[in-house]
């Protein structure tokens with residue numbers, strides 16, 4: 001034999017199936033004898049480390065689990081959940097930004113006054129018109145409903161038409 005026992009031959013030497021030459025070399029060479037011993041120990045540890053076969057119940061659960069994951073994967077494609085996760089992360093980041101600021105807290109922009117479709121009462125000429133048009137006995141109901149808009153919303157169709165006519169005539173008189 002020209003050299004030491006090759007790695008692929010170590011198990012053959014160990015099991016006694018190697019050629020005569022290799023077995024004689026391994027018996028005479030301390031280095032190769034050590035490698036054969038290492039191979040024997042490795043084989044022993046591998047046998048001890050063998051995992052017992054799981055019970056059939058395990059495989060039932062395993063199949064169910066895989067099925068559920070596949071089903072979930074079908075619903076949650078990466079194309080869907082990646083942007084969703086990114087958006088969630090962005091929302092969290094935005095929520096954390098103020099607490100991360102080292103300097104003074106950012107002062108919030110001054111709040112704009114609440115938008116209203118109606119002009120302020122002192123600038124609303126229609127209020128005077130409506131007050132003039134409203135019969136005196138209706139003032140009690142204005143107090144009941146609390147606000148002009150609340151009262152208007154409670155008017156019947158007939159009352160609304162009457163009010164509109166009254167407003168029209170009042171405005172027409174003021175225009176002339």
Ligand SMILES: [Zn+2]
Pocket residue numbers: 003004005025026029030031032033
């Ligand atoms: Zn050797």
